[in-house]
Amino acid sequence: MSPLEQTSGTLLNIVTVLVGSSLGLALRGRLPERIVRTVMQAIGLTTLFIGVDNAFDLGGVARPPGIILALMALALGGALGEWWRLGERLEGLGELLKRRFRGQGRFTEGFVAASLLFCVGPLTLIGSVQNGLVGDASFLVLKSTLDGFASLALAATFGFGVVFSVVVIALYQGGLSLAAGLFANLIPDPATDPRVLLVNGVGGLMIIGLGLGLLEIKRVQVASLLPALVLVVGLYYAGLLFY
Incomplete structure (x- = not known):
């Protein structure tokens, strides 16, 4: 397959986010606050559902127990993420872009929220893997649709920073497909590989944290937990030594 075929889903995702963000920016300030708030709550609820649904993938890994591996990976990954200050670095990238392109208002908050929402989810992983392996972009088509609606609401709320999340989508999601x-x-x-199930499950738990933040229930430092996506695979191999 050509690189274009392997990244077709990512390219579609970039287009839907750009279109959604553009509509959101055009509508910004024209929609009553109660409508924007309700739409964001709807996105938060959907995000929670996606997170819970994919977190159950941990149950598909029995030896070693997926839930134990996820707990260890999130605890260790969170510690590493805080030590490396991943959240601050991601926010710093947003601030850099804000200064470079003279973004106004909640630029950084929008960039961070959109980048995490569009790239941390399990649909990103399994969709990118399937797109890169066999050229099947069906999962990323679904993700692109969700991201398009989400980017509209996010851009209407946070502004121009949401647009720049396409850079993260291109580098991270496109890179996963090519890899x-x-x-x-x-x-x-x-779809059945235990390593993929573990990453999906951990990603699902992280998406739950993101959903809680969108619903303004509790802000979880999701960015700091990102190392867990890699650690859980290493812990899986280590656990096989004892089973």
């Missing part, structure tokens, strides 16, 4: 093509022989069936 999957290189390591196709290592993941013969992404």
Whole structure:
């Protein structure tokens, strides 16, 4: 497959986010606050559902127990993320872009929220892997649709910073698809591979944290938990030594 075929879902995702963000910016200030708030709550509830649904993937890994591996990965990953100040670095990137492009208002908050929402989810992982392995972009088509609506609401709320999340989508999601093509022989069936299930499950728990933030229930430092996505795979291999 060509690189264009491997990243077709990512390209569609970029387009939907740009279109949604543009509509959101055009409507910003023209929609009553109660409508924007209700739409954001709807997105928050949907985000929670997606997170819970995918967190159950941890139950598909019995040896070693997926939930134990997820707990260890999130605890260790969170500690590493705070030590490396990942949240602050991501916010710093947003501030840099804000100064470079003279963003106004809640630019950084919008950039961070959109980047995490669009890139941390399990749909990003399994969709990118499937797109890169066999050219199947169906999961990313679904994700693109969700992201398009979400970007409209986010841009109407936070402003121009949401647009720049497409840079993160292109680098992270596109990179995953291209990498999957290189390591196709290592993941013969992404839908049932325990490593993918673990990453999906941990990603689902992180998405729950993001949903809680969107609903203004509790702000979870999701960015600091990002190392857990890598650590859970390493812990899986280590756990196999004892089973």
